[in-house]
Amino acid sequence: xxxxxxxxxxxxxxxxxxxxxxxxxxxxxxxxxxxxxxxxxxxxxxxxxxxxxxxxxxxxxxxxxxxxxxxxxxxxxxxxxxxxxxxxxxxxxxxxxxxxxxxxxxxxxxxxxxxxxxxxxxxxxxxxxxxxxxxxxxxxxxxxxxxxxxxxxxxxxxxxxxxxxxxxxxxxxxxxxxxxxxxxxxx
Numbered sequence: 647x648x649x650x651x652x653x654x655x656x657x658x659x660x661x662x663x664x665x666x667x668x669x670x671x672x673x674x675x676x677x678x679x680x681x682x683x684x685x686x687x688x689x690x691x692x693x694x695x696x697x698x699x700x701x702x703x704x705x706x707x708x709x710x711x712x713x714x715x716x717x718x719x720x721x722x723x724x725x726x727x728x729x730x731x732x733x734x735x736x737x738x739x740x741x742x743x744x745x746x747x748x749x750x751x752x753x754x755x756x757x758x759x760x761x762x763x764x765x766x767x768x769x770x771x772x773x774x775x776x777x778x779x780x781x782x783x784x785x786x787x788x789x790x791x792x793x794x795x796x797x798x799x800x801x802x803x804x805x806x807x808x809x810x811x812x813x814x815x816x817x818x819x820x821x822x823x824x825x826x827x828x829x830x831x832x833x
Contacts, residue, residue: 649687652677653701656694657745665695665754696760699749702742703764707771709736714775722783723828726797730804730824734816737808744808751809773798787833800827 655676659668670691674684688694713732717725736743750765773794780790788796800823807816 652679652684652687653694653698654741656698657702657741660695660698661741661744661748664752665691665749665757670694692756695749695757699746699757699761699764702746703768705742706746706768710768710772710775714779718779718782722779722786725779727824730801730820733801734804734808734813734820737805738813747805748809751805769798785833786831788831793831796827796831800824 652673656668656673659673659676668691670684670688671681673694674681677684688697713729714725717728720728737747738744746765746768749761753761776794776797777790780786780788780793786793803823804816804819807819
């Protein structure tokens, strides 16, 4: 059994059962190995979660960089709106992404500081990329920093819809908030 498969199973368990409900014995059983074999790779559930979370944050940082690099020929509104749609799709179709966001909203006390620090690195990357995008568009009425804060705030509100509500509530909230956001940053 590869570590990659163990991680896939663990993320499924964390997403479905939460940190407290996830049991190493269940992960081992589903992976077809003994709990002692799992302990060879991960001494504890906390160690497993920490490694997973760090890797997932790095994957999402890479996605953000790649997205903005590859979409730089789009208009500003297309680029930002497409990012929000792609963000939603990744949450719904990539268990790793759901894991990252759910854990950032519902953080067990045992790993709180680590998760917060890792999530802040992700936000730092997102904000850097957004500020660079807004810098290329002097036709907006906000500074790049202000526009970045506004966009991240909209995205945070939409993430609440993904974590606690449904895809439909996300799309409804996006339709409303996008118009307010886009109207608010234009000259």
